[in-house]
Amino acid sequence: MAGDALQILQRSLLGEAIDLVDGVVARSVIEDPVENRLPLVRQPTIVIHGEDDTLISMDWAERVAALLPRGRLVVVPGATHVVHYTSPQVVANLVQSLVEARTEELAPL
Secondary structure, X not given: OHHHHHHHHHHHXXXXXXXHHHHHHHHHHHHOOHHHHHHHOXXXXXXXXXXXXXXXXXXXXXXXXXXXXXXXXXXXXOOOOOHHHHOHHHHHHHHHHHHHHHHHHHOOO
């Protein structure tokens, strides 16, 4: 009986904590949207988007890439929102190419 009460209390407290975090995140997104900061990013950036992503729209991925001064969008065919899990080699290759390009860019003449 005491164990049941403890589990109920734990679930209740966990639910309250999740609600609190959700509220903080939501408030942050509203008060300081990431879109306002993207134009300040000066480094080359790749926005990797899964073609079959149902969580983030293609329109938003395109908008993010366009807001980044040195951004580019790469759409991974057949990938979902977790492209880094489902296609890790594709993501690794993209990151490697970005690093190599940046290294060449910074190399002394």
